[in-house]
Amino acid sequence: MIFEGLAEKLQKTFKKLKGKGKLNEKDVEEAMREVRVALLEADVNFKVVKDFVKKLKERAIGQEIMESLTPGQHVIKIVNDELTELMGGTQSKISISSKPPTVIMLVGLQGAGKTTTAGKLANLLRKQGRRPLMAAGDVYRPAAIKQLQVLGEQLDIPVYTLGDKTNPVDIAKGAVEHARSYGNDLVIIDTAGRLHINEELMDELKNIRSTVHPHEILFVMDATTGQDAVTVAKTFDEQLGIDGVIMTKLDGDTRGGAALSVKAVTGKPIKFAGMGEKLDALEPFHPDRMAARILGMGDVLTLIEKAQTGMDAEKALEIQRKIKAQEYTLQDFMEQMDQVKSMGPLDEIIGMIPGLGQAKQLKNLKGAVDEKEFVHMRAIIQSMTPRERKEPKVIKDSRKKRIARGSGTRVSDVNRLLKQFEETKKMMKQLTGMEKSMKKGGGLKLPFFK
Template identity: 70%
Template sequence: MVFEGLADKLQQTFKKLRGRGKLTEQDVTEALREVRMALLEADVNFKVVKDFVAKVKERAIGQEVLSSLTPAQFVIKIVNDELTALMGGTQSRLTISSRPPTVVMLVGLQGAGKTTTAGKLAYQLKKQSKRPLLVAADVYRPAAIKQLQVLGEQLDLPVFTLENNLNPVEIAEQAMEYAQTHARDVVIIDTAGRLHINEELMGELKRVKATVKPHEILLVVDAMTGQDAVNVAESFNADLGLDGVILTKLDGDARGGAALSIKAVTGCPIKYVGMGEKLEALEPFHPDRMASRILGMGDVLSLIEKAESAFDLEQAKAMERKMRKDDFNLDDFLEQMQQVKKLGPLEDLLGMLPGMGNLKQMKDVKIDEKEVARVEAIIRSMTRKERLNPSIINGSRRKRIAIGSGTRIQEVNKLLKQFEEARKMMKRFKDMQKSGRKFLGGMKLPFMQ
């Protein structure tokens, strides 16, 4: 989970504060010492940590906080505010030119994920009714052009290339002409990278910049490289003047040092974060929401946005009507599983719910894709009558279903038992007006290990 290590330590620290009632200056100092260690262990830049702790301490030692009826909550709010400010304060959006095309130039070292990110960014912009053009200006990595073309086919978007031309400046220049004559309102240029920063790389990128005059120069960096990502951002910003950063592989980075350091060190905002391999797994970066997740307060807004983009409104209304009538069958069960899969890893979704991020029982929740496939196979091996009324599935029917799905009878029994548990939970859900914690905490889906 994103920031898992840091979130655990900070939440444990503030749990101790909550248990103390009235706070002394010594209590706050001890808590901030733990916060400092947690940030350093998360690979946050040392100077950034020092400044962060000093700002929090200055605000937290105030008489208003220490004399408050809920001083621990005051301190947590201060940390939340400062974490948000550290990561940029507010969401930094992509600059869209009033005179198309908007030119976005992606830069970075080899292996950071520029080409894949170009496809993901095009996907995001296409969803916003833009007409992106992908430009293959990485002429040195053998598979780069082909990779971008494959992504273009998946997205049904054009990819501009020049055969036998190894000059990225000419490619970018002619791509601009193509965009204007073919009504493409966003041009995304995938540039070449190197294994390390050198004069040759920077010289080439400067020439491309001078030729196409991009509205956005975005650095693509691997979040898992920690402080190396921050150092790379500093170098690129000094030479090119960056407009923003895209952090890739943030979903695999349990520390989060780069996300917490980049804005403070370079002044460049994080505009997007990569949260997986799929084309839709590029998300706008919201500093306030990320700070809230780190402190265990959840990120309900992002969860709602994910649900709105993944769920079909008419299907959701139909499901609600079924739940009201207690008419929940195995077809609905399968449909719910498929909808949940669209939202991404369940452990990440639970982290968006207030108070759920650091629950120990949630650490063991893993999604087994093979188990999901088995459940689908079992349900699809049933007759229509069996799916609508599982109570008729006797011993001989279970044997037939197991053979038809290539599974064992025990697995069919297990699924039917889990379905019954889910159906009971759906009945209780109608009367439940409390938080999502109670509902999700009691429900075990068939693909949880």
């Protein structure tokens, strides 16, 4: 899960505060000390942590407490507000030129994922109605041009290249002219990187910038490299001037130091986040939603957006009806698994549901279902009779052995599937109850604001 280590430590700290009717200065001091340690262990920049905790203390001790909140909830609300501000406050969108084409230049060190990100960004912006052209400006890395061309073929997005013997400045210039001639309103320039910053790299990037005048220069950084990447981003900004950051591999960043430090250190916001290897796994970065996820409040808006793009609306309504009528079957479970799989990793999806990320009955589900597991689960369900899928209670020992043989699995795998099915039904009941409370109370009540 994203920021898993930091999230667990912070949520543990605030759980202590939540039950207290009144907080004294000592309680606040102790909580702030734990917050500071958690952030430093998450590899957040030391100066950023110092300033962050100072702001928290000033607000926690000096502000009037809202009538609707307990003192513990008040502190948590402050942390949520400040975490959001630390990561940029609001979503930062790219600048679209009133006179097409809009030119976006991707920069960064070698290995950060610029070429793949170029494809993901083109794919995302095309879904928003743009007509992108990708320009293969990395003429030094072996097969970089070919990689971009393959991505272009997979996505059905055109790629402009003049080969690896051409000056990258000429490629960038030619791409912009090509876009004007062929009606592409967006040009994404993939540039070369190096293993470290050097004068030759910066001079080339400056020459491209002064020739095509990009509307956005986005620094592509690997979230898992932590503070090293933040330092490099600062240098790029000082020498080249960047407009924002695309953070790759955020789904694999259990600490979160880079994401929490980069805005404060560089002054430039994270605009997009890479959340997986698939070509549709690039998302706009929302600081408020990320802060809520770190504090265990879930991320309902992103969950809804994922559901809208990845799930069949009619099937979802039918599943909802069956849950309410207690007619939810293993066949439904299998179809739902297929739809949820298209939305992303299961542990990330669960982490977006308020109050369920830490729920005991979901511990066996979180992170447990990978690609192979899905295949095994499908095989097990497909080896059942229609009655067994509809009435799992009839599946006793002899039936389990037959199902295991038919699916090429073990009886223990069949037992695990049946257990996961029951846990899913419990989760669905919780979600249904949450929906009722939303309709009754006029809004969603998050775990820290009950």
